[in-house]
Amino acid sequence: MALDLLTDNAIIYVLIAWVVILGIAKAIKLEKHGFEIKPYSLTYKNTQVQSALSKMLTRTKRGIRVFADVSVVAGFLMMGFAFWFLLNNLSNFFVEPTEFAELTVLIPGVTLTSVSAILYFLLSIPIVLIMHEGAHGIVATLEKIKIKTGGFAVFIALFAGFVEPDEKEFDSAKKISRLRVIGAGATSNVIFAFALGALLLTNPIFALVLPEPFLGWFYEAPDGVLIISIMEDSGAEKAGLQANDLIMGVNGVVIVSPFDFQKVDLKPGDTATITVQRDGQQIQLPVEIMPSPDDPERGLIGIIRDNAMSYKPVLNFIEWNPQVSMFLLWLWMISFFIGIINMLPLPILDGGKFIYTIIEKHASEKKINAIMWSVYAFTFVLFALNIALSYVKSGWFTI
Numbered sequence: 001m002a003l004d005l006l007t008d009n010a011i012i013y014v015l016i017a018w019v020v021i022l023g024i025a026k027a028i029k030l031e032k033h034g035f036e037i038k039p040y041s042l043t044y045k046n047t048q049v050q051s052a053l054s055k056m057l058t059r060t061k062r063g064i065r066v067f068a069d070v071s072v073v074a075g076f077l078m079m080g081f082a083f084w085f086l087l088n089n090l091s092n093f094f095v096e097p098t099e100f101a102e103l104t105v106l107i108p109g110v111t112l113t114s115v116s117a118i119l120y121f122l123l124s125i126p127i128v129l130i131m132h133e134g135a136h137g138i139v140a141t142l143e144k145i146k147i148k149t150g151g152f153a154v155f156i157a158l159f160a161g162f163v164e165p166d167e168k169e170f171d172s173a174k175k176i177s178r179l180r181v182i183g184a185g186a187t188s189n190v191i192f193a194f195a196l197g198a199l200l201l202t203n204p205i206f207a208l209v210l211p212e213p214f215l216g217w218f219y220e221a222p223d224g225v226l227i228i229s230i231m232e233d234s235g236a237e238k239a240g241l242q243a244n245d246l247i248m249g250v251n252g253v254v255i256v257s258p259f260d261f262q263k264v265d266l267k268p269g270d271t272a273t274i275t276v277q278r279d280g281q282q283i284q285l286p287v288e289i290m291p292s293p294d295d296p297e298r299g300l301i302g303i304i305r306d307n308a309m310s311y312k313p314v315l316n317f318i319e320w321n322p323q324v325s326m327f328l329l330w331l332w333m334i335s336f337f338i339g340i341i342n343m344l345p346l347p348i349l350d351g352g353k354f355i356y357t358i359i360e361k362h363a364s365e366k367k368i369n370a371i372m373w374s375v376y377a378f379t380f381v382l383f384a385l386n387i388a389l390s391y392v393k394s395g396w397f398t399i
Contacts (some may be wrong), residue, residue: 064139133163145165185343
C-alpha cells in the first residue's frame with residue numbers, strides 16, 4: 001500500500017525532494033564551493049578540471065590517442081545505428097506491431113514513477129555523465145584545447161553534465177580534433193555498455209534485452225511459461241487449460257518468457273488460440289478472453305503464471321543478487337542508449353555538432369544553416385513519432 005501511494009504521487013514526492021535539496025544547499029552555503037543555486041536548478045562548476053585531466057593523460061596518453069581516433073569512426077556508426085533503429089521501429093509499428101519497441105523519455109516523477117525505477121535511475125545517471133563528460137574533457141586536453149570549466153547541473157528531475165572548452169581554441173582546432181572531442185563522450189558510454197554487457201551475459205536478467213542471435217548463443221531458452229493455477233469461471237478453465245501446462249504460444253506469437261505476453265493484444269470477448277505442452281505433447285485450445293478485474297478493457301487468459309526468468313546463461317558461474325542485477329541492467333541501458341541517442345543530429349546533442357563540424361566551410365553559412373535545420377527537423381519528427389506511437393499503442397505508461 002505504501003509503495004502504491006509513492007508510485008501514484010511520484011511527481012509530488014520528487015518536487016518535495018527538490019525543495020528539501022534546495023533548502024539543504026542553502027543551509028550549508030554551497031554557493032561558496034562553486035555551486036549556483038536557483039529555484040529550478042543546481043549547477044556546479046569547477047575550473048580545475050583540466051589540471052586533473054592532464055595528470056591522467058600523462059599515464060594513458062597512447063591509449064587515449066587510440067580511443068580518440070576510434071571515437072570519430074564510432075560517431076558515424078552510432079549515428080547510423082540510431083537512425084536505423086528509429087526508422088526500423090517506426091516501420092514495425094505498421095508492418096510488425098508485435099516487434100515495435102515502446103520508447104519514452106525518462107523523467108523521474110513523470111515517466112519514472114516506481115520507487116525502484118527512480119532509485120536505479122538516480123544511481124546510474126551520475127556514473128554515465130561523469131564518464132561521458134570526462135571523455136570529452138580528456139580528449140580535448142589531448143588535442144591541446146583549453147577546458148574553461150567542467151561540472152554538472154540538476155534541473156529538478158533532469159540531469160546534465162558539461163565540459164566547457166574555450167570556444168576560440170575549439171573553433172580554431174583542426175576538424176579531426178574537434179570530431180574526436182565531440183565523438184568521445186558517446187563512444188565512452190557505448191564502450192562501457194559493451195564491457196558491462198559482457199559481464200551481464202552471466203546473468204539471467206540480461207536475456208530481457210539481448211536480441212537474437214546473441215540470445216541464442218549465450219542463453220538456454222525455456223520451452224514456454226508455466227501455468228501455476230487456473231482462475232475459476234475463466235475462459236482458461238472452460239477451455240481445459242490445466243496447472244503445470246506450459247504455454248508455448250498465443251495466437252501464433254511464440255511465448256518463451258513472461259514478457260512475450262506483452263506482444264499479444266488480448267481483448268475481452270475475443271477467442272485466443274493457446275498452444276500448450278502437456279505430458280510431452282503440444283495441443284491447441286480456444287480460450288475466450290475475460291476482462292481484467294482492475295481494467296475491464298484489458299483482456300486476460302485467466303491463468304496465474306510463473307513470472308520467474310527462466311532463461312539460463314551458458315556462462316552460469318556467478319550467483320547474482322536481484323537488486324544488484326537490476327541496478328546493473330539499468331546502468332547498462334542508460335549508458336548504451338545515452339551514447340546512441342546522443343549522436344542523433346539535434347541542436348542540444350553531440351550529433352548536431354558532429355554533423356555541423358563535417359559540413360562547415362563546404363558551403364555558405366546560410367546554406368549550411370538551412371541544411372542543419374532540415375536535418376534537425378527530420379530527426380526530431382522521427383524521434384517524436386517513435387515516442388508518440390508508443391503511447392498510441394499502450395496509452396500513457398510509466399516505469
